[in-house]
Every structure is written in structure tokens, then in C-alpha cells.
Amino acid sequence: MSMLRKRITLGALSFSLCAGISSAVFAQSLGSPISESQLRGFDLIAPPDGSGYPEGGGTAIQGKVIFESRCSACHGMEGEGTSAATRLVGGDMQSEERPIRTVGSYWPHASTLFDYVQRAMPADAPKSLSSSEVYQVIAYILNMNGIIEASLVLNRDSLQQVQMPNKDGFIDSSQAL
Numbered sequence: 001m002s003m004l005r006k007r008i009t010l011g012a013l014s015f016s017l018c019a020g021i022s023s024a025v026f027a028q029s030l031g032s033p034i035s036e037s038q039l040r041g042f043d044l045i046a047p048p049d050g051s052g053y054p055e056g057g058g059t060a061i062q063g064k065v066i067f068e069s070r071c072s073a074c075h076g077m078e079g080e081g082t083s084a085a086t087r088l089v090g091g092d093m094q095s096e097e098r099p100i101r102t103v104g105s106y107w108p109h110a111s112t113l114f115d116y117v118q119r120a121m122p123a124d125a126p127k128s129l130s131s132s133e134v135y136q137v138i139a140y141i142l143n144m145n146g147i148i149e150a151s152l153v154l155n156r157d158s159l160q161q162v163q164m165p166n167k168d169g170f171i172d173s174s175q176a177l
């Protein structure tokens with residue numbers, strides 16, 4: 001074995017020893033319970049019953065500005081999408097052709113829209129929007145779909161009142177058998 005190879009092998013060995021030690025230290029710290037407030041900061045806890053949604057709010061008029069700067073590159077200026085997966089507006093679940101599923105035509109609950117955007121969008125910087133910005137930008141998506149007025153202040157209360165066009169379009173398959 002050349003000197004250089006020996007050094008590399010030794011280097012790799014000491015690296016893996018260090019990695020072994022640090023993962024042992026890490027393993028010891030596993031298991032400490034996470035507090036409710038830590039968990040809330042890490043992820044949104046908002047069950048479908050409407051509890052747990054954060055404070056804040058705003059209108060589609062405010063959301064348009066956010067949409068155009070943070071979302072339109074992938075979703076189009078009017079939510080028309082840049083691919084089938086990124087279309088947010090329009091669509092039809094009743095058509096005889098293959099139905100076009102969008103937030104407007106397909107999603108049964110507006111609360112899911114809040115949860116999804118807060119958690120996963122914008123795709124290039126997830127969780128970078130404040131809660132109010134999320135309310136505003138989803139208000140704009142709902143408004144582009146003709147579901148709410150541009151002046152409606154969307155917040156934790158009004159969000160639960162939004163009626164989605166496809167709300168009755170799903171069956172509870174757990175009851176089907």
C-alpha cells in the first residue's frame with residue numbers, strides 16, 4: 001500500500017470512528033419528549049375540525065401580490081399552471097371528458113388548502129410565508145376560482161365557512177364495505 005493510500009485509509013477510518021461516536025451521542029439524546037409549543041413551531045397542528053389554525057388573515061387583494069411574486073413562476077399568472085400538476089384554477093369534475101382536477105374543481109375542503117400551502121409551498125422555499133400571507137394567498141386562489149369575494153377577510157373562522165364546489169364529491173370508503 002502506498003503512503004498516500006495508507007493515509008487515505010486511516011483518514012477514512014478515523015472519520016468513521018468520529019461518525020460512530022457522534023451518532024452514539026445523538027442516539028442518547030433521542031427519546032426526550034417534545035413539548036406542545038415546540039411541536040407547534042415545527043409543524044402546523046390543525047385537524048379537520050378547524051381547531052388549531054393560527055391567527056392572522058387577509059384578503060385576496062393582498063394575496064394577489066404574493067401570488068404574482070412567489071407562485072406565478074410555477075403556477076402561471078392566473079393559476080393556469082405550467083403543467084397539469086400545477087394548474088390551480090378552473091377544471092371540471094362533471095365533464096364527460098377526463099376531469100380536470102384543480103383546487104377549485106376537486107378539493108373538498110378549503111382548510112386543506114391552508115394546511116398544504118403552509119406546509120409545502122412555495123415549492124422552492126417551503127414554510128417561508130407567514131400565517132397571514134398563507135391566508136391571503138389562498139384567498140386569492142379561492143377568488144380566482146370564483147369561490148369567495150376578493151374583499152372577504154380570510155382567517156381561522158371564515159376559512160371554516162368556505163364551501164368548496166366539490167365538497168360532496170367524495171365517499172367515505174371506510175363505510176363502503
Ligand code: HEC
Pocket residue numbers: 066067070071072073074075085086087088101102103113116117121122123124129137138
Ligand atoms: C418552484 C415551483 C413552485 C412554486 C414557486 C410554487 N409552487 Fe405550488 N406546486 C408546485 C408543484 C410542482 C406542485 C405539484 C406538486 C405535486 O403534485 O406533488 C405544486 C402544487 C401546489 C398546490 C396543489 C395543487 C393540486 O391541485 O394538487 C397548491 C395549492 C400550490 N402548489 C400552491 C402554491 C402557492 C400558493 C405558491 C406560492 C406561495 C406556490 N404553490 C409556489 C410548484 C411550485
